[in-house]
Amino acid sequence: MKLLKSPTFFILTAFSSSAYVLYSMYVYRIGFPLDDAWIHQTYARNFASGFGWSFDPGIISGGTTSPLWTLLLSVGYWLRLSPHYFSFAIGILLLASTAVLAKHYLCEIKPALGWLALFFLFEWHFVWASVSGMETILAIFLVIAILLALKRNQMIWQLSVLLAISVWVRPDLLTLSLPVMFGLLMKRPSFSIISVKIHLPFFLLAGSLIIYLVFNRSVGGAWFPTTYYAKQAEYAELQKLPLLYRLWQQFSIPLVGGGALLLPGFIYCGYQSWVNKNWLLLAWFGWFAILIALYAIRLPVIYQHGRYILPATAVYYLIGLQGSGSLYNWLVLKHKVGWILAKSGVLAWLIITMAFWILGARAYARDVQLIETQMVEVAKWAEANLPAHSKIAVHDIGAMGYFTNHKLVDLAGLVNPEVIPIMRDEKKLAGYLDRQQAEYLICFPTWYPNLVANLPVIYKADEKIVQAYNELPMTIYAWKIRNEK
Secondary structure, three states, rough: HHOOOOOHHHHHHHHHHHHHHHHHHHHOOOOOOOOHHHHHHHHHHHOOOOOEEEEEEEEEOOOOHHHHHHHHHHHHHHHHOOOOHHHHHHHHHHHHHHHHHHHHHHHHOHHHHHHHHHHHHOOOOHHHHHOOOHHHHHHHHHHHHHHHHHHOOOOOHHHHHHHHHHHHOOOHHHHHHHHHHHHHHHOOOOHHHHHHHHHHHHHHHHHHHHHHHHHHHHHHOOOHHHHHHHHHOOOOHHHOHHHHHOOOHHHHHHHOOHHHHHHHHHHHHHHHHHOOOOOOHHHHHHHHHHHHHHHHHHHOOHHHHHHHHHHHHHHHHHHHHHHHHHHHHHHHHHHHHHHHHHHHHHHHHHHHHHHHHHHHHHHHHHHHHHHHHHHHHHHHHHHHOOOEEEEEEOOHHHHHHHOOOOEEEEEOOOOOHHHHHHOOHHHHHHHHHHHHHEEEEEHHHHEEEEEEOOOEEEEOOOOHHHHOOOOOOEEEEOOOHHHHH
């Protein structure tokens, strides 16, 4: 089929992802759907400009979770390209490449299944991720690449490199060593080649991990990025929710959209794998469960459309497509009722996938509008109207760091990790801001109700946009030290 040629995948991806960007421009303007993207951009710009690994130019810090993604973005600054369009281009390229890898995986099972990989190009979570400006789409690509490399024979070097790279994209991808180790062991290599077939990926991973840990220690004072600790501290309260509820929240992410109709195929594939003793595929079921459990236990959040769990979602989708293909073939042979169920299921899946692709575009546009009005516009106003080099306490820091030259105090703890132990104690935060000699405070009022009580309001962002989120607008306050002067 001509439709399955790789260039077609790239053309369709460009159409699918660009439609999201164009719709966001129609609703408001071009932008990123989350503030964290501007953190990567700030580090990338500073690195490309010769200021080292820094958020504040020249002050080394460890506030970016994904060093490799930040380095990729820095290339755009060396080439003097638009930060938006360059990151979009990388994301679109990675999404198309992920779909091509998925096609190869499915075709190796049965050539007729290859077209199912087109699902990746219109699955709304992945399209959103491709133009989010975040490392999520790179993590998705690496997971599928490792899955395919492990399935094939004679892929030890590719597998080793991919595994070594993964830790530089997201710390949680360290868990990929589990299915890799299990898969290589199940191949039962002869004793004479054990050191190559099994040990090499882990030698490279160990070396990469050591360098990664030393890098984080040198730039942030901790073995992992400060974001790793800050996010867990910020949402520690959610760990009090029942564990089964948290597990369901994480598992439900891939069920929002066409992935819901892949659940029978996912279960059927699991059953077939158990019956046929396909231990490698069962290892990927295990990895999917492990990653969901880790986030349910340590970081039980599903905001930003569950972006943390999307790499595991990619495995769910691929296995679900594989199982759905087998289930379809089984049903069409089961008299007329089975044939009707199979055909109806495919049609419903296609309709739901495209319906959520459209809904996803709306969600993306709203996300961009929120960040642009509440983060970017506030940062630009602060740069234009607050005294030069003022010291500003802020939550969140992404757009503020990119668009202003003010001295920032990061209340989320990404750049100022000393905040992490007290980030939920407003009384201690107040004392901390006094010691830091903060002059202004910028935040959503509901996040720090006691901290902002009775503070003079300097500026408010657009109130209409946040009403749909039951939130008050981002606000600039004069902190009390400025009042005392």
